[in-house]
Amino acid sequence: xxxxxxxxxxxxxxxxxxxxxxxxxxxxxxxxxxxxxxxxxxxxxxxxxxxxxxxxxxxxxxxxxxxxxxxxxxxxxxxxxxxxxxxxxxxxxxxxxxxxxxxxxxxxxxxxxxxxxxxxxxxxxxxxxxxxxxxxxxxxxxxxxxxxxxxxxxxxxxxxxxxxxxxxxxxxxxxxxxxxxxxxxxxxxxxxxxxxxxxxxxxxxxxxxxxxxxxxxxxxxxxxxxxxxxxxxxxxxxxxxxxxxxxxxxx
Numbered sequence: 043x044x045x046x047x048x049x050x051x052x053x054x055x056x057x058x059x060x061x062x063x064x065x066x067x068x069x070x071x072x073x074x075x076x077x078x079x080x081x082x083x084x085x086x087x088x089x090x091x092x093x094x095x096x097x098x099x100x101x102x103x104x105x106x107x108x109x110x111x112x113x114x115x116x117x118x119x120x121x122x123x124x125x126x127x128x129x130x131x132x133x134x135x136x137x138x139x140x141x142x143x144x145x146x147x148x149x150x151x152x153x154x155x156x157x158x159x160x161x162x163x164x165x166x167x168x169x170x171x172x173x174x175x176x177x178x179x180x181x182x183x184x185x186x187x188x189x190x191x192x193x194x195x196x197x198x199x200x201x202x203x204x205x206x207x208x209x210x211x212x213x214x215x216x217x218x219x220x221x222x223x224x225x226x227x228x229x230x231x232x233x234x235x236x237x238x239x240x241x242x243x244x245x246x247x248x249x250x251x252x253x254x255x256x257x258x259x260x261x262x263x264x265x266x267x268x269x270x271x272x273x274x275x276x277x278x279x280x281x282x283x284x285x286x287x288x289x290x291x292x293x
Contacts, residue, residue, distance in 0.1 A: 045152035052147075053080040053127035053211070057119035058137040059087040062096035064256040069100050071141040078103065084123045086114045115224025115270075124218070127211050134214075136205045139166065140252035150208050150249050153197055160213050160241035163203030165250035170204030172245050175233055178284060184275070185284040186229060196248040201236035202229065203245045213241070220277070223270050229283070230274035 054072055058065040065083060072079050081104040085093050092108050094101040107122055124132060131151075135141075145164060154162040163170060174189035190198040205228065217239055219231050235241045275283060275293035282292045 045148055045155070047148045047151050048131075049076055049079055049147075051129045052131045052133055052208075053082055053129045054133045054135055055120070055123035055127060056081065056083045056135050056137055057116060057123055058083060058085050058093055059113070059119070060091045061137050061256050062087075062091060062093040064254075065093040065137045066097040066100045068135060068137055068139055068141070069104060073103060075141050075143065075145070076147075080127070080129060081105065082123045082126045083107070084109065084119045084126070086112060086119050088112055113224065115221070116227045117219035117221045117223050120219045121221065124211060124214050130210060130212075131208060132211045132214060133208050134205055135251070136166075136253075138254060138256045139206055140254060142252060144250045144252075146246075146249040147208075150246055153244075153246060154208050157194070157197065157244065158242065159244050161203065161207050161209045161235065161243045162197075163207035163243075163245045165245065165247060166204040166206055167250070167253035169253065170206065170245060170250070171247070172198040172200035173202040173232075173286070175201045175229075175237060179281075181279075182281045183284055183290075184229075184233070184278070184280045184282075187284075187286050197244050197246050199242065199244045201243060202232035203243060206251045217241070220274070223274055225267055226271035226274060230277070233278060 069081060083093060083104045084107045086109040094106045094108055105126060150162055171188060172190040174187055176185045178185050190200050192199045217235055219227055223230055236243055272293045282290055284290050
């Protein structure tokens with residue numbers, strides 16, 4: 043029997059920019075599944091694209107933080123969302139995800155507690171499978187690849203998971219995202235979490251959210267900035283990164 047989820051002890055944390063409709067869709071899906079959950083939305087977009095202005099009736103069910111500075115980046119935005127949460131647990135979500143019964147939050151919570159994990163993620167559509175980091179070329183290249191350290195049933199221990207995960211707020215508040223890395227932040231956060239902080243990270247393969255990417259024009263230009271990928275690589279002493287498909291990018 044799955045444990046009862048202490049929904050009152052979980053804050054769903056969302057960082058958004060220039061995708062108000064996607065954020066509205068996600069918040070509505072959370073309310074459909076959980077009634078009146080605690081939700082924090084941090085928006086660093088231009089005011090004309092703020093979620094709170096475009097969808098005020100949906101936004102009133104959230105704690106919305108509209109940042110005065112435009113484009114502070116994913117790092118500062120997510121940190122602000124975590125800092126605003128007051129519950130023991132947080133569940134991180136990207137604004138273009140959708141929550142359905144396939145999340146199986148009770149199952150996620152039960153395994154998180156039972157296996158004494160620090161981060162337990164769910165699948166993100168076809169993605170979100172367990173990933174590992176391995177050094178190549180005498181440690182000058184970091185390889186991001188499919189793999190797991192151990193498995194119990196449908197739960198796999200690994201180094202990197204999707205941006206849809208349960209964690210204790212204090213743990214993520216201590217690790218945090220790098221404020222200087224505005225995008226390409228995902229691998230850097232999980233590299234630190236797994237290889238430097240040695241957190242217990244896993245993914246529940248039988249639990250998932252929908253990932254329905256929204257390619258809004260004001261949003262796209264803010265993502266394709268490889269200088270932030272270089273910043274992360276150089277921070278950890280890497281000259282290059284190899285992606286799962288074999289592609290290589292250099293710092």
